[in-house]
Amino acid sequence: MKQFIKTSLLVGGILLAQTFQAVQAGDGDKLRAALDGATPLIEDLKYLTDKIGGRPMGSKANERAVDWIASRLRDAGLAVTTPSFDLPRNWIAGQAHATVTSSSFSFEPTFVPRVYSASTDGDVTANIVDIGLGTEEDFARVGDAVEGAFALVHTPVLTDKAGLAGLFSEYTQSYHAKARAAAAGAKGIIYVSSRPKGLMMRHVSVKAFDNTLITATIDRENGLRIQRGIKAGEAVTMTANIKADDTKGGQARNVIAEILGSERPDEIIIIGAHMDSHDLGTGALDNGTNTSIVMDMARQIKASGIVPKRTIRFALWNGEEYGLLGSGAYVAAHMDQMNNHIVSITHDIGGGRINGYLVNGGAGLLEETNRAMDVINDRGPFANFVVPIVGTDNYDFMMYGVPNLVASQEDATYASNYHAQSDTFDKVDLVQLKKNAAIAGHTVLHFANSAWRGTRATAAEIASMVEANSLHPSMDSFGLLDAWRRGERGLNPDPVD
Ligand SMILES: [Zn+2]
Known part of the structure; x- marks a missing residue:
């Protein structure tokens, strides 16, 4: 995660009322019990960080991580692909x-x-x-x-x-x-x-x-x-x-696993975390924690026999640290399916408690996210905010108008270890990691089973979002602004040559 959030939005706002209500019975409970129980979540994080280690895009460790994640998910019975994509530069x-x-x-x-x-x-x-x-x-x-x-x-x-x-x-x-x-x-x-x-x-x-x-x-x-x-x-x-x-070109691979929906299989909820990391540390907080959570969620949904109404795609993105490359390549390759991507969810802020979601994408999304969190409010308090995030894997979804959420997490030990030699397994609060898995799993399942459906933002709405939130410096910082201005990455009503 690397981006600019309006700090006032994080510290301001009103916490959601912790209404006393019965937790929805059924699949949500089942998944929560499974994720709270004994799972290989921590074992996976330890393997990814201690055994594979730092996994920058283009490295042998990165290739090894892709193969290992894919085989873990296949072993859990999921349909898995590892589509490759071209790199603008391979450093x-x-x-x-x-x-x-x-x-x-x-x-x-x-x-x-x-x-x-x-x-x-x-x-x-x-x-x-x-x-x-x-x-x-x-x-x-x-x-x-x-x-x-x-x-x-x-x-x-x-x-x-x-x-x-x-x-x-x-x-x-x-x-x-x-x-x-x-x-x-x-x-x-x-x-x-x-x-x-x-x-x-x-x-x-x-x-x-x-x-x-x-x-x-x-x-x-x-x-x-x-x-x-x-x-x-x-x-x-x-x-x-x-x-x-620093040769031009080359390729890297994402890992995409899928559970087909029972009622609306062509409607997709995509939950992603980037699996690549920088190389001085072992990428534990950024982003081994959330990689392991997405893997565990996929495995436990499958193992519990839960069949969501919509299709859930579990994405372990590559090349996030190098310019949001894997998620960008996915969006480009699935452009004809973007209308059917109901919501894209990204987890990328370490190991602190998930305290809500940063929400972007039109009428009703905030309310629906509030409803999702309400069901698991004993793990709260949660507060969701409307804020467009630049700097992690929701970006290309957002810029093509797909409703998107980014998990907000408490600071914990994220900042001092960020991209540093010290970003290692021992910095992770393992008790909180388990709790976060249940919150994340619950949220994904909520959107997969909900009747709610938003609308895609238009090019004009995206341009006014960029303007109103002054996103230009952060977009420019990650090499995204010129491409958007040219209409090559993101919808732009008025592209320039
Ligand atoms: Zn990250």
Whole structure:
């Protein structure tokens, strides 16, 4: 999960009244009992993270994860396919190092290129210019000096207390700093790690697969040391060497499992979580937790003999971290079925308690989601909000007008471990994981059995949603804005060439 939410919407609003009502008898209860009982949920998460480990798109571990998930779901009796899709760019991390030098020091910081960073042809040496937080005032202060230089960007420490709000402000800050540095002709952009004590992470570059700049993170302590040197008046240079395997093209695979509906088999509820991860940690919170939940939900629905009225598709998306590629490819490949996709549900915010859904998609969807949560309100409180999310796998559904939900989760340990070496199995609250599986399963089954059916948003409605919510920077950040403007990814009433 990587996106911008209007924080006010998360903290404001009114919690749903916890009405006292009998939980609907029948399949919902059955599924809940199954998911609450002994299942391989935790075993699966442990295997995916400890045995397979970090699984960035294009890696052997990613291929292994796809095959393992598919075989686990086949063993559970589901119909499974692993459709492949073409990649706009296939970036695989390789060797990278940097040396920082001034008249008084020389040292090697920990240096991690962001995904889609440009590689260097051998060593590249340039001055480092401290652009602070990368605000307009910061750029006014440094003037022309940033041209041809490495722009060093500072970032506040991202703690669990800062949570998702802190994460989104880091994204916004990186985006604007990068846009200004690129406009000023910087040779590259170097972010100081937002996690102290040497903890490193790998993010995707701003503009994702459209990025052309050298883009990397250095450890916080050495970043601060460079800043002190520059402040003291020293000229500081950096020699960087990045060698990524960055061949154009290639393919990756999603995993799609299906349970056919009994009454309206052509109507589809799609529940997805991305199975890929960045490579420094093992992708436990992002997004092994929700991958395991989707797998367990599919398995327990099947094992309980529950037959939903509508078809349920369970999607383990690939390439989310690299530009929402797997879900985007699915939507493109199923464009003629989008009218029959009743709702798309995405889970991608870690291991904290599910506290509701972020809802996008026209009249009645919020009310129907409220009804879904009401049935399981003893696991609440829940609060659902209308908010369009950019930055996870609901995106292409949303931009083609399909009603969509993204699970909202409490911050827990998500932010401090986000994309970092420390995103490992031990950070996951396993008791909460079980509870989340039941909430998620209940919600999916509710929409599969409900008579509710929304309408797809039109191109004009999508354009006004983008405008009204100022989604442009976040779309641009993930390489999505230009494609939408051209009418190539998402409905656009007025595409430009
Ligand atoms: Zn994620």
